Amino acid sequence: MSSRVDAEAVRRYLEQYQDSAVAAFEELERQARFRQDPWQQDDSSFGCTCVLEGGDVLEKAGVNFSRVVGPALPPAATERHPELAGQPFTATGVSIVAHPRNPYVPAAHCNVRFFSARTAEEERWWFGGGFDLTPYYGFDEDARAWHARARAACAPFGADAYPRFKQWCDEYFYLPHRGETRGIGGLFFDDLNAWGFSRTFAFMQEVAVAFLEAYLPIVQRRGNTPYGDRERAFQKYRRGRYAEFNLLYDRGTLFGLQNSRRAESILMSLPPDCGWTYDYRPEPGSAEAALAERFLGSRDWS
């Protein structure tokens, strides 16, 4: 617990991580490039929203860096330390969302963040983050590879790290009104400081790197799968669930909308195209039916 807290090192890492994620996504594209939209709200709050739209591979992707200094931490921002609610805080993070064009390529999300907050007595800090994968057509091979990379990222941090953060992810990315998970999960952690600063920072970096290393091969593997109107219609329908989760439940989205005037940066996560059809039910035995039956739920993918 005694390693020195270095918030500037976290900020530098996250800015570099944003650059490397932008570069990695641009390598998937022939022509499309990210629009880079830096912003500064005041002396202490700033960021850069990077959004790519209309790519051949990525219909829409966002890679956002932000550092927000706020006067009062909302209760939603820390589950385990309610005593910090209302205290001044600094939050630095990168959020990534990818909505690929091909319905056989899953959508993906990653967030890594560092918080610090001051009570009358002391300065407190913690890391949070994780990643999850949202397929529209499920493949066991992808789900196993995704979770294998998640498990490998956790391995140096103890045998209980992967099962704990995997379960937390299944519980977090859950739509109670649908009785289903957003996708096949991955990792989720929050309020993490028990390992001391250096080790927890190292874990956050592992998670960040693992996301790109787990996701890019899946994009490449599925990116040339032929598809037609049927698959696009199902993708559009399922993207409605993505919008439901983010607007109804996602703490990052709700926290962001309450603590920033940058609604566009926060809502970059929402899909380029979605729609709601009353009481749609996929044909029994179809690939569309298999998604809910076999992939949306808490499953052991080892």
Place this chain on the structure above:
Amino acid sequence: MSSRVDAEAVRRYLEQYQDSAVAAFEELERQARFRQDPWQQDDSSFGCTCVLEGGDVLEKAGVNFSRVVGPALPPAATERHPELAGQPFTATGVSIVAHPRNPYVPAAHCNVRFFSARTAEEERWWFGGGFDLTPYYGFDEDARAWHARARAACAPFGADAYPRFKQWCDEYFYLPHRGETRGIGGLFFDDLNAWGFSRTFAFMQEVAVAFLEAYLPIVQRRGNTPYGDRERAFQKYRRGRYAEFNLLYDRGTLFGLQNSRRAESILMSLPPDCGWTYDYRPEPGSAEAALAERFLGSRDWS
């Protein structure tokens, strides 16, 4: 205040109102008809979800009747009587949402509802409801006619009724993260019982009738306006705001999702087609720019 409460009369009225709204919407269509989906959750909770999809005029419309008996009233269901939170309740209502195909025809929403709840000492009841109009292309003529009909519905109930419920509507259908109203408003009221049962019930009926009488002429007036890809794209973009409001803020939606297993009935309000584009800004001077500049905000339409 002494008129006898007759919950069954309200239920009968609302079931008939659902039938008349379904019939009025079907008259707009050449072929499309509502799918009628009756449901019964247990002995005391039942309803009928009526949804029309793929019409020539109405791309999607829902007219839902429901009567829900619940063990514990959520705090969100009553603003002014926090002492009723957690008490057993009955809620009977009709919700109507129309998403027309032609972008020049505004979307519209109406809700009328009757609540009763029991404290240890007494039975309490109140009415709530209202309607609002969400144009994608604004027309002064429509906005004035809409509000004139709203004002006429309120007139028999006192000079302060229209300004009070009009302002409440502007405040309720507001997206704080966007700094804009959902549309041009209309009427919104809740916790209404001060006029006694008979008179308040009569007001709810006036509101229900006024909605159809205000909306149908606008559909007819704008329904044949030529449009192309540009208008459909703007409609799709703006429908994203509709989804944002309903999923982030609408008390009816959030209350429904927490108190029912019928997510599909509640989310019938969501648009058939929408999408999010980062930091879209309409061309200055365009009809699309005029929407936010002249129509989305609290304005006097008399």
